Amino acid sequence: MQDVVLALLAKEPSHGYELRSRLQEALGPVGDALNAGQVYVTLTRLEKAGLVTAEHVGQAHRPDRKVYALTAEGRGRVDAWLADLTWGKPSEFHLKLVAAAAARLADPVDLVEAQRGELLRRLAEVQRAVLNEPDGSVAAPLIEGVALRLEADLRWLDACARYWERKG
Amino acid sequence: MAILRAHGLRKDYGKGTGLVRAVDHVDLDVAAGETVAVVGPSGCGKSTLLHLLGGLERPTGGEVWLGEQRIDRMPEAGLARLRRHALGFVFQGFELVDELTARENVELPALLAGESPRVARRRAAALLERVGLADRAAHRPMALSGGQRQRVAVARALIGRPRIVLADEPTGNLDSAATTEVLRLFTALRAEGQTLLIVTHDSRVAATADRVVTMRDGALVGRTHLAGAGGGTGAFAGLEG
Numbered sequence: 057m058q059d060v061v062l063a064l065l066a067k068e069p070s071h072g073y074e075l076r077s078r079l080q081e082a083l084g085p086v087g088d089a090l091n092a093g094q095v096y097v098t099l100t101r102l103e104k105a106g107l108v109t110a111e112h113v114g115q116a117h118r119p120d121r122k123v124y125a126l127t128a129e130g131r132g133r134v135d136a137w138l139a140d141l142t143w144g145k146p147s148e149f150h151l152k153l154v155a156a157a158a159a160r161l162a163d164p165v166d167l168v169e170a171q172r173g174e175l176l177r178r179l180a181e182v183q184r185a186v187l188n189e190p191d192g193s194v195a196a197p198l199i200e201g202v203a204l205r206l207e208a209d210l211r212w213l214d215a216c217a218r219y220w221e222r223k224g
Numbered sequence: 225m226a227i228l229r230a231h232g233l234r235k236d237y238g239k240g241t242g243l244v245r246a247v248d249h250v251d252l253d254v255a256a257g258e259t260v261a262v263v264g265p266s267g268c269g270k271s272t273l274l275h276l277l278g279g280l281e282r283p284t285g286g287e288v289w290l291g292e293q294r295i296d297r298m299p300e301a302g303l304a305r306l307r308r309h310a311l312g313f314v315f316q317g318f319e320l321v322d323e324l325t326a327r328e329n330v331e332l333p334a335l336l337a338g339e340s341p342r343v344a345r346r347r348a349a350a351l352l353e354r355v356g357l358a359d360r361a362a363h364r365p366m367a368l369s370g371g372q373r374q375r376v377a378v379a380r381a382l383i384g385r386p387r388i389v390l391a392d393e394p395t396g397n398l399d400s401a402a403t404t405e406v407l408r409l410f411t412a413l414r415a416e417g418q419t420l421l422i423v424t425h426d427s428r429v430a431a432t433a434d435r436v437v438t439m440r441d442g443a444l445v446g447r448t449h450l451a452g453a454g455g456g457t458g459a460f461a462g463l464e465g
Contacts, residue, residue, distance in 0.1 A: 178459035
């Protein structure tokens, strides 16, 4: 969540409510489970860690609101996150593409290609294991399961590439 | 050294507003002993690319070189000779002759190339042994499993001692176990120095190659080197229970 919020702030300084709206729009029904306070808690942590600064902006007839902006260190962490090929939840990678496109930090299609290379390298290792496994080995179905999941992830990356190519 | 080389390769179908650029300025080198996989969704042009590289279709533009020979403009007779001697083909649907036995299927291209029946038979027997089907030599294709049929087709592709084997969706009609069977064979061939180009939509097949090129809308959009990649990719991390 921290990386996602930082990357969303890379587009422009923003306040918590707006970040939450952008998250919900990008996630669609997947975002329904998003806790209302999660973005605010994350922003507070990021501020303490020196990755964002908060500025109070007065509003007529309403309490001040806090507008958050990336610090140089926060910006560095966004760049590192974009280059990181760790493969976690699909929603995290999806938000990486959304944030990168919004802030024009990187071409989402390039990020997809880099990630594809990484997953292919993993699948290559798994396939070597599949081919080396003796016939009838008890571990074979497990290894096959790992391969099938990576295959599904790679097909999803194709779908991501198609979407962002049309957008771009 | 590159065994097979494409430069600025292009293939158009149709004209005017109906023009489809199936292959769009592709540059590709396949080095001796290398296995290259071309991946992409169906309709991305990868089968057309294989046909152009194997001299089965003529390009609209660009060049195809097999070693020192430019083949994209070669007269048909010369191309046919090349296809018998320098190129081996493996197709998704196996393309075996149903009326012939496994051994006769493997022999056939050698006989057509003018090899003596004795030599063709000896070499076919050796190749069937090589693909682990010596005991199925007298069976007809219908009596073989999908994986076995494809292994016969690979043996047939090898009988002319091709400089490169071109495989078009070789596992497209196979289940998971038969796919593994064929991939084990490809891996063994590669270890013996056979050059291979595999067109596939199956990333599990692609992952066994030295190099993967990704094709989309007729163009190559990504290249990944897998050769020499060791373990430690983290593929199995966190799955131990």
